[in-house]
Amino acid sequence: MMWVHKFLIAALTLSLSLFATFAAGTAGAQEVSWPQEISGDQGTLVIYQPQPESLKGDKLSARAAISIELPDTDEPIFGAMWFESRIATDLDAGTVDVLDIKVTKAAWPDSKDAGEQRLMQFVEGAFPEYGLSLSYERLSASLETADIERKSLEALKSDPPIILFSEELAVLLMYDGEPRFEPVEDSPYERALNTPFLVAKEKSGSLFLSDGSHWYTAKDPLGPWALTTKPPADLAKAVAEGAAMDTTEGAGRAPAIVAATKPTELVVTDGKPDWQSLTGGEILYVQNTETPWLRDLPTGNMYILLSGRWYRSKSSEGPWTFVPANELPPAFAEIPPDSDIGGLRSSVAGTDEAEQAMLDAAIPQTAAIVRSEAELTVEYDGSPKFEKIEGTSVAYAVNTGAQVLRIDDRYYAVDDGVWFAAATPTGPWTVADTVPESEIAKIPPSSPVYNVTHVHVYESTPEVVYVGYTPGYIWSFPYYGVPVYGTGWYYPPYWGRYYYPRPPTWGLHVGYNPWTGWNFGMSWSNGFMTIGMSWGGGWGGAYRPWGCCGGWYGGGYRGPTIINTGDINIGNNINIGNRTEISNRIGDNNLSLGDRGGNKNLYQRPENRDRVASKRQRDQLKQARPATQRANNVFADRDGNVARRVDNGWETRDKGQWNRQSSASGASNKAENLGNRASTLPSTSRDLSTQRNSNRSSSFNRSQMDRAHRARNMGGSRERARRGRRR
Template sequence: MRWLVIVLLTLSFTVAQGAKKSSDKALVWPKDYKLGEHDITVFQPQVESLKEDELLATSAFKFTQDKKEYYGSFSIKGRALVDKSKDLVSLSQIKVINVQVPAAKKDPKELQAQLQGLYDGKSYDIPYRAVINNMQVQVSEGERPKPEIKNDVPKFFYVKEPAVLVMISGDPQWAESKGAKEVKRVINTSALILHEENKEFYLWALGKWYGASNLMGPYKAGASPSQKYGIIKEDLIKDKKIDPISGKTADGKSIYPPQINPEIIISTRPSELLQSQGEPQFQAIAGTALLYMSNSPNSIFLDSKTQDYYVLVTGRWFTAKNLTQGPYSYVPGRNLPHDFAKIGANSPVADALVSVPGTAQAKQAAIVSNIPQMAKVDKSTQPKNIDCDGAQKWTNIQGTSLKYAENCNTPIIQVNEKQFYAIQDGVWFTSTSGVGPWTVAVAVPQSIYKIPSSSPIYYVTYVRVYDSNDQFVTVGYTPGYQGTFVSADGTIVYGTGYAYSSYTSGTTWYPAPATYGFGAGYGYGYDEGYYMGFSMGVMMSPWGWGTCCWGGYYPPPIHVTNIYTNWGKHTIVTGPGGGFNVNTIGDTKFARAHGSGEIYAGHDGQIYRRNPGGQWQQYQGPGAWDDINRKNAGELENLHQTRNVSERVPANSRPPDRGSAQQLRGGGGMRAGGGFHGGGFRR
């Protein structure tokens, strides 16, 4: 079983407030309360680990006995339910363990029982961002094979004028149009491309028809096909079978002036569009020999020493001597010029640091990719709208004994003749037949988690079942389910890099996951690093974009999106309920303890304090503290720096003004409904 350990980060506790960010309210530590005959001060806890859905935290405390102050520590263990979209980690089934009171004449077992009484039947919430700030992570892949990430070079189109990239998934496949069989439609694209024999090709985009004498263009705006083309278009838009490519922002505004007709670029292979508004303009990056293209929405850099261009797409680096002519080659992050690691955290291009191995931003992004989004699913839940193109066609999954139905809109896996599993919106279902009836799965065979990254349904291995009871099943997914993976460099990349074959028939297209064509770039640092995720270029029209982005909708970052909301309130519980504010455990209300807020329980179980001058001391007994060597205080300084996560000043992200070029917006090329957006990953 795959697990992760998150070492020594600091928590802030708060009450859940629906969708409102829980950390909006700064909390004060330490806290005083009465426990039996003792007045006890509890200092801000630190998380020791998060393993699957089990969270362990340790806190230092102080109490008075015989007019002397004693210090100790205790740990709490509980079930964690992570809801990234609400910035909440809900902790329930809390157990108090490992109470230590050195030098005090106090029975630890008695004190543990008293503390446990405060937590019985209660749950509380932790800000999610407190769980990801300044922490270290150790990941054990367990039985999951390490994904093989491919870095084959896509085709790059560099243009200096507005352009739209339209992807066709391989060679064009034509299908008859409803009500007008003589009009054929390219079925293996999300865009609308129509054609009649011996007539022009027509593409609908930006509210107008474009015409061309060749499928690959060039296309010219202002074409006027016959009325039947308009009827076909309206029917397909109504049925959400094509992407109208509206070219509008989230607030409904056009990203192009009325007189602008962007160039239409058609590609049948993995491709990326690079754009600048006119001739490229470069600005220097302070402290480096690097320049960045300031009038481009893309991450394009120039090394002034070598005159090499570096382009960052999908978390991967590519280099070329000429942006237009190439040739481009892949660059492992570890082989980048050292100046990339010197980009300042406040630089306009600081988000590139996520893709530079060894940087704090890269490490934190990798941590986030291993924290699951979780929910409790009612066992009565049923999958929605599972469709197959005729009888199921079973395809072997290489390296396993499993098969999957290639001609269905939902991943359906055959384990054996009487055991089938389907996944939809992050929930596993099981049946004795490939056509159902389906029930929510309370366990998933380990063989499924051995599906290799060469399989188009590899992403399903990032959804887990954690627990179950008579009514609910606790499930969760990590960002791999939405296409985010950790590369060999330890950095985050979008997509496996495989050019999977899609299923296409005369009437149906089920797209396979795609890596390129989304203009995907990683957004880092929005509001303390919380809103981290791959973003999709506004006017990218990638494979499988069609069934999502209506009316200028841009999905939120994929590390924050909670796809479990698609099931509705009555089906999914994203928190255990019964939450309470740790300011008021039991009947006791806490007050600020004066002058002693710098007490910590170290990872070694010892008690430490930090004086106003920054000197660290270790507790030796009542009234006795010994100085420790500053060189050995690195871990303690990390605790100190993370102690007030909820009060931090939001980190700087890329400033909104990068020339007048259109910025990346929202989501990661994913649909909020599960897996890759639209037809990238099937729902």
Template sequence: MNSFQKPMVGLLLFSLIQVNTFAQTNWPKEIPLETGGRIILYQLQPETVSGNRLTARAAFSIREKRGDEPIFGAMWLNASLDTDKAERTARLESIQITEAKFPVEENQSQVNILRALLLQEIPKWKLDIPLDELIVTMDGARSGDKDQFKNDPPEIIYTQQPTRLVLIDGEPFIKPDDQLGVNRLQNSASLIVQQPNDNLFYYYTSPFWYQSTAILTGWTPLSKWPRWVKRLNRKIKKLEKENQELPADDSDNEAIEPPIITVRTKPAELIQSLGQAQLAPIQGTNLLYVVNTESAIFMDVSSQLYYVVLSGRWYRAASLQGRWSFVPADSLPGDFAQIPEGSTKAEVLAYVPGTEAAREAIQDAQIPQTAKVDRKKATCRVTYDGAPQFEPIEGTNLFIAVNASNTVLRANASFYCVENGVWFIANNPAGPWAVSVERPIDVNKIPPSSPAYPVKYVYIYDIDPDYVYMGYTAGYSGCYVYGPTILFGTGFYYRPWYGKVYLPRPFTWGFSLQYNPWAGWHFGFGHSWFTFSPWFNFWRWWGPPRHLEQLPRRYNRYPNQPGGRNPRISSNNNVYRYRNDVVTRNLERDYQSTTERPSNSRTYRPLSNKAQPSGYTPSRQPSRNLPFKSPGQAQDTPNDVYSDRSGKTYQRDRTGNWQQREGKGWRPTSRENNPTLPQVQRDYQLRERGSGRVRQQPGGLGQPAKPTPPRKLSGTIRLPR
């Protein structure tokens, strides 16, 4: 390391260890120096995510004084991800610098000292970034687990008229509802009621009421409502408006004709067109798509076969009324991967292997929603319909309680419960429940054929005396990485519990579920549901409590088709928000927060929550009163410097040409003479794509940050010569 480089390294270290929070989101970051120089940190280049740990590299430059020639280098880091998937933000905490390289010959002893100091001080540093930026710029998405899902098609119903599907979980199960004062169908997400002394059934689907003498057939619109129906309807409208499911004025619904009602007691999906299917070509492909539908229906011209995607799975048939069969995603005709992004049916690209949309969907599904759970305050409440009844889970030593309100597992003499993304443990199935610091040993062996399967995606990452750091990935909410794409649900039918109460299980079919990169999975058209009611609790159809409410309805482009609403990007898709004993990220209220997660360089996994391992010491709380402000965006510096995996730095100029840093200057480079340049160019493409996705996000971050005033340096760190 030359004499000029040593003070530069000292300034770099001094500046980095004084950083408390990177509150801005634009790149590159600037740390001004009072001497007139500055440190520039270019956008992170993520490499891997494992659990809640991120590894990444970044290029940086440093100049001591204005006008000095900058020195460029690269650093590697790993950090804990503290995420808020509702707000689409991520904070990097407990950051560790694992390597730092410069483009000149290194003095290894000096580098080792630098690394040791960074490891000691860097937990004080935090970095807030848009989650979509992280997802898109991380290359090399992993394929899914080897678990085998059930992909047989449900009954696929095709209609050419506006139709509403009512899905009943088996034979109708009706019992009195004391709060409503009527009999109510229990085993459906639809609201069907009956007066005790009336032979007629009444079904609600906004804004209509229907009646029938039988639940399974014969539904006709109700033109004149009985008084008790009017009272119930007013209560429903109030609840819907409070939950923003209907606009304040739904007078537009007066022009909507009542849809046809179709009832099924087994898994089914509805696809429909408004009149006879009308086909149009997709530019640049050998595909046609059905124009007059909200379904994703295609025809491959070469084979003359229809294709449809349902819950992320592909099916094909010779006709829309025909016999549908499952098509593995990697067996699709190659033209599907050529569907242009931004086109009418581009939403299906998330289910097409090899596309950027599919890669990003996989990345998103593998990034956890994180939280820290208060070990003293957090508890859960489990109720059973009668005495607890347990059944074995195939291939494991676990048993599941089939009549419990939450997922309760028995492992030897211990009982585990997952409630709202938090693991609890007890010595008795009735509790008392305490926050668990471990998961059951066999939890990763739970097969998709078990209704307990989603809880294997709830993790315990770290512990300290006060908190347990937990998180869950998309599998807890029913979104799974399956081979080269994502899908919703396991496809298995789980037998529900019928007793004094009805306890449903997770469903895959019946609600036209579709994926959106910002909102996740959302309802399509033609389904029937009713959720906003204090007496109605069907969360287990789709996953954890409140998860049902996070699934927004899709926007309806057809004014004469009922059921569609604008999708809303809601904070409801963070289930931790519903706990007052959990701290979870909310960037909108957290910018000014002084709450920080303690640093912990070790991860302990005690065998019980009563004893700590030998040598355990509480984590050190980072200082909250550091004297320096956070760096801001470098206003006059383009975000155009990259690092390759070996630590070499590259720059892309405005004309699209590439240069490699050598010594104190840039040298032109190209694919022909530099075998690593294609990967750097790939990083550039991902960075551009990530910036575009952040800009497109409703309510997303990405506004330019205000410049940070120069820092007053009050000292230096001297490195041994």
């Protein structure tokens, strides 16, 4: 039967794609050490870990403590440099390359004014021939002291979905509107198009649903659904062969099926809610559920976390009211990180975990796209149809699985984080090296193409175009100090000869934690989604990337990135579990890395790699090497004072010596001990900007240094944890 072969090929392709992307992401993990050094005939320049001052797109402005080691001297010359640069990121590998470095100024506590210009020439001469590399975790943590955009997106919606509760294992069968069916080619069945599950209909009108282990039947798509041991033989055979169906008697518990046609979330407990105490008795939480469900005892209010948004009610019957993450009860911020619900701290504004999530979101994923290798074909359901976006001069194509915009009679399309341009809606399409960003930026969250406002073109050469996207492209947004998933708007699908679903916020039980990023919940629904996605070669053919965890939703690339735990104890939950449990399960390779690991980088997916420039094509730079014999404990404040962290205190550099600082801000006087050392450096005629000692503050800013030290330690800890998980 031809339809069976199509089914098997789709399932096999999905599995191979998952394996390849995960393996590539893991193999790409690198260890990046600081400080780093550049050696030449004139000496060695040591650069301590940069301290960002601003990050805008792929442009990083930073300062770094440095030292110069000359061949004929025993002591290094310490200073600080400021630079502007471009970053190239690979979040799968966990690395950030700092490229095209332009040193803008320097300060020298160890120098005389007369020697500063020559020292500056020595430093500037090392760049931009060399680049630097640091880990994604180190850059993210260090952004705590930088200027980055932190505003919430006011136009997001937070109206609660329909919230249902079940005290037995149950799965939400979500339809995108009223169920619609279409014949499956070369088969005697029809299938429901507008759901990610396999819902098949016989000519008799009987309906069947499977998760690969259990079969259900119903007379109506909305149920009631009942277990059956006698599904149609040909249908059961196709599903069993394509999904490695577990035919052992009593394989797992069979969940009940709850159907819905409007935005809905299903909160399931394994029996009666099992309330447990936490945080000095001020918070109770339900242990036997995957949904973050808490009660604040001082007020008696219940709180539920859905797609990163908090909702409050006096009882499970509702009504439910949205609560901004910065207005939660104080006890929420005191949830112990290693408790069963420690992962919830990422959704509580003001915690370290929430702050780190906001910093993570500021770093774009970047790529250099080879013009000659990037192609795009856009198919429409009939002639192209465009719909105007209110309040803008932009219209978007509604009858295609691509994201195509019309602006001033020119056409732009985004495909996996790359902009393309064409004179007609059908192409030919070429990689765009400029787009009308001011007009695109006006697209509101109420539009289903809002995510393209988070894709950018940075610069270009005749061979490559430098592009990047931030998490908004995959529907993750900052909101009241925490990450949320989805815009909250409902986007009606397009129906024609084909069905094009739009990106959902609700119904997938999406949750976030700081170790794996966004994930699907409801681990026991994995089989339903996988079977549904494979049936007929995938669901729909919708915009990409739609879903939360790599873009499976609506004909994306892969099924849910979850595991089948067999139970729903909150301590095992991928959305809100504790740090130790999450770390162990990642290390055991039985938990998806979600948005933190393999397949996070859209540019590195197998189908996209040919169009991405190799590192040599992209950079053609030498890389500084780790200075392994030195501690990464030297910092520079914004005034150019240099200090190092020792024994929980600070020493500042003054007159060629390290002096202990015991007060909040110690003096840092002009150093005058460079002597003749600077005269050994070559002089050039270039007039480079140098920050004179006389322009620097004489005060050591301990507050700046303490924050920078804390951020550096946090970044190093996160980097080591990531490396440990991937070994």
